Amino acid sequence: MGPETGKKRARGRRAGALLAALALAAGVAGCARSAPAPGAGKLVIQNIGSDTMVNLAQAWAEEYAAVAPEVSVEVSGGGSGLGIAALLNGTADIANSSRRIEPEEKARISARTGQEPREFLVGFDALSIYVHRNNPLEEISLEDLHDIYAEGGPIDRWSQLGVPPIPGARTDRIIRVSRQNNSGTYHYFRDVVCGRHADFKLGSLDMNGSKDVVELVSRTPAAIGYSGLGYQTDQVKMLRVARRRGQRGVLPSVATTLDQSYPIARPMFMYTPGEPPPHVRQYLDWVLSPAGQKIVALTGYVPLRTDAPATP
Amino acid sequence: MNPPPFSPTPLVRRKLRQERLAQAVLAGMVLAMVLPLVALITYLVVQGAPLLSWSFLTTNPTHGMREGGIWPALLGTIYLVVIALLVAAPVGVLCAIYLNEYAGDNWLTRLIHLAVVNLAGVPSIVHALFGLGAFVLFAGLGRSILAASLTLAIMTLPVIIASTREALAAVPQAFREACWNLGASRWQTIRHVVLPNAISGILTGVILQVSRTAGETAPIMFTGAVFYKKIAAGDPFAYALNDQCMALSMHLYTVTTQVTNAPAALPYAIAVVLLGAVLAVNATAILLRTRLRARQKW
């Protein structure tokens, strides 16, 4: 053992001291922040739920930070089911949901918190049917969509719809793009298109987010997919949708959603576990005000009133 | 006329041909892996370069995360990595010391070894399930940095144990025997001779785990990472242990799958930051290891 070992030992000791210092600092910081006294720091609103609404919720949170800087709105996605589950667990102040709350979920929340969950309608979302821009198809009916997507539906190929071979597609098979089975969008599409007592066909590509669907369809000539109106890009084509074969189809837009001529549009809700506390109530009031609804239109959704600026 | 002596016979010539062929094929295989890798990384850097800047690293995301920076995600990842390693390193090192210096060659030791190997092989999503069941729900920590870090700590533990064992085993037995013959106890030997000589290997093993911890997404997705959270820009103590946090890996996932109309360079830039940080830390650890290994006196 010589002077070298001493140096090594010193280095080891220095490393150990550094780690200990870091640990101490982190611990002190953690302790210092772990219990914010009520009213002393920012008020936090936990906003959890629908992936469809997450971009909108985020846009609201950002805008509201300028309106009321003492309130911090924290947004996460995860799906409508998760948001409502978070209401049940008490980890969310507001749940975003792109579907109506089920009666059994309502009952569970009432049982747990003692109050009925309050529902706020905050806007509408039109579900568009997207295809690749090379696809010559212009419109489709709900019945055709049922035959394509629902379990037992007979349509598997584009030729069955009378569509000529799509340039760039290497197959006649219809590549169905869908969402994963817990998303509000999936549930809603299943109810409207497959029917309340049916399920989807196996083998659809179940994407994770609304944006993924549009991206994939824009790259895959043989694909068809459904996603929110707010996720359209100029790389995909939206189809006109008719309720029955032979009827004229309607393009989704603010106007056709509000007058209910577009058949696949759904309301977007925010739920609170019972009567909301004042700072949450103020946020909800702002969301429902023209300022908040303007954000709805800007993000590509359908606002509650027609006097809001039209979708770009 | 006889061929000159020491010239190759046909048999030898064939052997040499096969040898050269084998060498070429194997070198080709290695190139076939290395070249696409280099090409991919270059592509990522080139695509992400327009957005990379100091302010990208230190500002909050704005406009639905399409603009601004990635500061909350960067800080969140740093918190998760530091806390996870602070928990895993001591336990892992002590476990390896036990296995290498104290344990006898019996069924219990073999069982521990089997447990370490299995812990290393558990899929990351099963770690996520465990973290959810044990830390978030059972221990009541809720979705928080603490729960996520503990999940990550359990994930890196077996690798730290394995690399520490290697570092300890590299210290020659002669060192230990010399100490024992001088009358030192087992712990005194470890503390004064074995550990100082193995510390470089131990440290590099721990530092190499930074990359794994920073890059994992599944274990933190359900235990503490969140889609969006605004924190004080540039403040290194902005998160508390029971807060949720953003993380680079989770941020890359959400920007790729959920943020519409984001500039094309944004996910590439996040990937470059994550990859760059990870590769830089690893390269430092490898450099450290090479330099320290050169100084070893055995």
Next chain:
Amino acid sequence: MNQPPAPLLRRERPRLHRLAERGLEWTLRACGYSAIFFVLAIFLFVFREGAPLLPKLDWAQVLFSPEWYPTSRVHVRYGVAAMIAGTLSVTALAMVLAVPFGLGAAIFVSEFCTGRVKETLKVVIELLAAIPSIVWGFIGLSVTNHLIQRYLPAPVGLNLFNAACLLALMSVPIIVSIGEDALKAVPDSYCEAALALGATRWQTVHRVLLPAARNGLLAAVLLGVGRAIGETMAVLMATGHANQFPHSLFDPIRTLTATIAAELGETAVGSDHYRMLFVIGLMLFTITFIVNLLADLAVRGVRGKTG
């Protein structure tokens, strides 16, 4: 480990020292046992969350039916057969790609390289191992997706082949590093004997080293398999996540790991769907346990023979 000889003047060591050392030994012992504790804990907690559903499951449907409809309003079905097929097929294809390249690289690096080149290659392969799986998933979704769709006869770029290529690149570093260890563990005397008989390097490798290192190379492959089976984010993003049996190389598929990752976030804690995902987690844990057990036995074979 040899026992240190008993110190000469035991009675003169202060009692406090001896007690402290005893306490330290017990701490070390506790840390040593912690690995067993954690493995059991993982199994127990996953089992705890999934157990209430186990008696209600129709195992024939679960294991052999591809119909996975956990959120159906009319007919809830938990068939994971297509996902098991997806996991197995993507792992098998990844190994078909990774094993030749990985073993080839291991042989090249350990037998045909020296000095600087060897060190550089080893560092490059270590850095390959450091790339996070989310970055691989991103590459699969954004880069190789388009490449495959443009240059190969695939109708959609997110498919089995895409994920298998990524998994192969992820497993190669493990196969290379453990394979190299296995080749190094073969006693020098074998190689020296072969060289003395006039064998070239390739002949030595192919007729002496590979057979001798068979067990260790098998272990390397098995650990690569374990890595591929357990991978989550890369396959989630690159396979297209379609619940169907693969009929061609370019069909989108879904794996067990990706299903859990995609659906766990949106389930209500305590619901049947939530518990079923934990049951799938148990299945994964069992599969990787068996694979790792086999790998360990193979490695033990190596150590036993040459140690």
